[in-house]
Amino acid sequence: MHELVEAMAGMKEADALRIVDEMLVKGEDPKKILDLSSEAMQVVGERYQEGTYFLPELIMAGEMLRKIGEILKPRLAEKQGETRKLGTVVLGTVRGDIHDIGKDIVGFMLEVNGFEVIDLGIDTGEEAFVAAVRDNKPQVLALSGFLSVAFDSMRSTIEEVEKAGLRKDLKVIIGGGQMDDTVRRYTGADAYGDDAMAAVAFAKETVGVM
Amino acid sequence: MAEASWAQMTADERRAWRISQWRNPGLPFANPEAEAEYRARVDRILAAINLEKPDRVPVCLIGGFWGASWAGLTPYDVMSDPAKAAKAWTDFNLEFRLDTQCSPLFAAVSAPMLENLDYRSYSWPGHGVTKEASFQYNERQWMLAEEYDHLIADPSDYLLRVYLPRAVGAFGGFANLSSFCDFIEMPFSSFHMPGWGSPEMIEGLERLAAASRSVGEWWQHMGGMVGGLMAAGFPGYFAGGSKAPFDILGDTLRGTKEVIMDMFRRPDKVLAACERLVPVAINWALKRPGQLGSPVIFLPLHKGADGFMSDEQFNTFYWPTLRAVILGLIEEGCIPFMFAEGHYNQRLEAIMDLPKGTTVWLFDQTDMARAKQTIGKVACIQGNVPLSLMYAGTPQETEEYCRKLVDTVGEGGGFILDTGAVADGGKAENLRAMIRTAQEYGRY
Structure with a gap:
């Protein structure tokens, strides 16, 4: 394992940033540093899936990736050739709810697993979800909510997507604090997820990779 | 007791x-x-x-x-x-x-009290979230990383003079006060008191008084309700x-x-x-x-x-x-x-x-x-x-x-x-x- 991957996956933020600096001084290709960072995120994602890492490591890894991205940004001259994505997920916390941590973790894990994630943020109204589904044609719509007020917002979001004629060929998953099969039925979603891994498994199943 | x-x-x-x-x-x-x-x-x-x-x-x-x-x-x-x-x-x-x-x-909780306080670390219905939603945290660094030592050394002082002015607007003027220990020695009081006359402090004190009146009315109803149910x-x-x-x-x-x-x-x-x-x-x-x-x-x-x-x-x-x-x-x-x-x-x-x-x-x-x-x-x-x-x-x-x-x-x-x-x-x-x-x- 490259020392940068090891430092990032081992939650050694200061070491990781020092290694990035040293690599740049040596004239290393920024693209290679970016690839190594992605590799580290893979390792973190795997450890989370195995149950050795939890929320803290995902947040810390995301922060390291953000910092390294900022360092590399001006050096990555032209836009990198986009790597082929497994599929697209539109993600957001529904109307009336401003919780973002669970949603961010789902977004992180989906990206680590090869999905394009369109994150609409928190307190997202029905019309914003409808527009994002129309514009991005995702395979999966992932609705997040922590409070019981989210039950109704999720239900009305799915209704509006349906009214706009966008429900066909779209799979909807809900997740967050109180979501379970009873809420799934109430909202009309296809699935509910207890954690970020459930969202990844659902998205992979939807696009036909397991 | x-x-x-x-x-x-x-x-x-x-x-x-x-x-x-x-x-x-x-x-x-x-x-x-x-x-x-x-x-x-x-x-x-x-x-x-x-x-x-x-x-x-x-x-x-x-x-x-x-x-x-x-x-x-x-x-x-x-x-x-x-x-x-x-x-x-x-x-x-x-x-x-x-x-x-x-x-x-x-x-x-009394919304007029929160409005008067300019309470910032939560959103509440009609104030940052919809009227149908419950109150929720505003995730933010209300305390900065470099402030750990102050918190550890003297939590109440930290809360009064650093945290509150940032998290609750009505306490804004407290940021310019010197330590409350000044009152332990009579002559030091002169160094503490000027901050209480600043325009920000006076506005804050008026807000605090208004918040207290709001919650006074609130307690009249709530106290009556709790007592009535106990009875x-x-x-x-x-x-x-x-x-x-x-x-x-x-x-x-x-x-x-x-x-x-x-x-x-x-x-x-x-x-x-x-x-x-x-x-x-x-x-x-x-x-x-x-x-x-x-x-x-x-x-x-x-x-x-x-x-x-x-x-x-x-x-x-x-x-x-x-x-x-x-x-x-x-x-x-x-x-x-x-x-x-x-x-x-x-x-x-x-x-x-x-x-x-x-x-x-x-x-x-x-x-x-x-x-x-x-x-x-x-x-x-x-x-x-x-x-x-x-x-x-x-x-x-x-x-x-x-x-x-x-x-x-x-x-x-x-x-x-x-x-x-x-x-x-x-x-x-x-x-x-x-x-x-x-x-x-x-x-x-």
Whole structure:
């Protein structure tokens, strides 16, 4: 394992940033540093899936990736050739709810697993979800909510997507604090997820990779 | 109770004194039946807390805004109008007749008070979130990383002169004050006082006075409501609240993401801050003017749930100082009530390290059979009826679920039936099914 991957996956933020600096001084290709960072995120994602890492490591890894991205940004001259994505997920916390941590973790894990994630943020109204589904044609719509007020917002979001004629060929998953099969039925979603891994498994199943 | 005699009392004597205060609230009951019912309810809860069998499984509702939604009101309505709130919760309690009051005190907080304070670390209905939504944290760094040393050295000074000016606008002027220690020496007072005349301070003081008037009106309604329900036979449950030191630090000081990164970046500071906050958390619950109405202290737990950290992180950063707060409260004769939202399956063994019959743990989505076999051996457990069932299930499904809880967790006592999280609403018939199950099926 490259020392940068090891430092990032081992939650050694200061070491990781020092290694990035040293690599740049040596004239290393920024693209290679970016690839190594992605590799580290893979390792973190795997450890989370195995149950050795939890929320803290995902947040810390995301922060390291953000910092390294900022360092590399001006050096990555032209836009990198986009790597082929497994599929697209539109993600957001529904109307009336401003919780973002669970949603961010789902977004992180989906990206680590090869999905394009369109994150609409928190307190997202029905019309914003409808527009994002129309514009991005995702395979999966992932609705997040922590409070019981989210039950109704999720239900009305799915209704509006349906009214706009966008429900066909779209799979909807809900997740967050109180979501379970009873809420799934109430909202009309296809699935509910207890954690970020459930969202990844659902998205992979939807696009036909397991 | 004189302080000197309190200091000489043992923890058991203090607890007995607080319990006698709870059983004998010193107000005129509506009639002898109400008085008998009041005492029967308190004794039923106490038996469960003591891990004994009451006459039947007690049933409570640590309700959020359900009292409002049942009356057709939004969270915004009841936070704006305390008269409406008091009426709604009075009607709700008299209708459903739970074993403790379902209280609006932690839900229908006075919005005019919050507006006057310019309270910033939460959004509330109509102020940052929709009128139908409950209040929610504004995740932000209300305390900066470089401020750990100040917090650790002198928490109250830090809170007064750094944190409050940032988190509560009305305290803005406090940022320019020198230490309050200046009053310990007469001549130093001259150095402290100029800050009190600044335009920002004067505006803030006017805001504080206005906030106090708002909450004065609020207390008139709420105090009347609570007293009225007690007189009708319904005891209050919580006398005060506190938090786990890690949650104090993480929820509204550093913020979730920052405190989590602090565990990696500056673990020693996090640990020192949590340890420093132990006596602060104990005093928070105790040092309120007036007597406590019950021995039970409410501690909402947040960042120690499964998934939020590993067992190692829990046993390092979260549990030792939470345990110290719990033991400190027990020493003061209190009964700590831990509101353990989310899943607590990974923690059930660790939290058993507590004296028997001294605490209550309300569980949300925790495996209750396993909870009974572990923490249930030393503590009363409460809760676990899913909000989703209340909201979208049927009375039959609710009854079935509650019967299963009575069978598995209720066996031998030490169990209180309740929802697993703060209920902002649901179907009345499902709530009735939950209550009926405790009252009929839950007989011992």
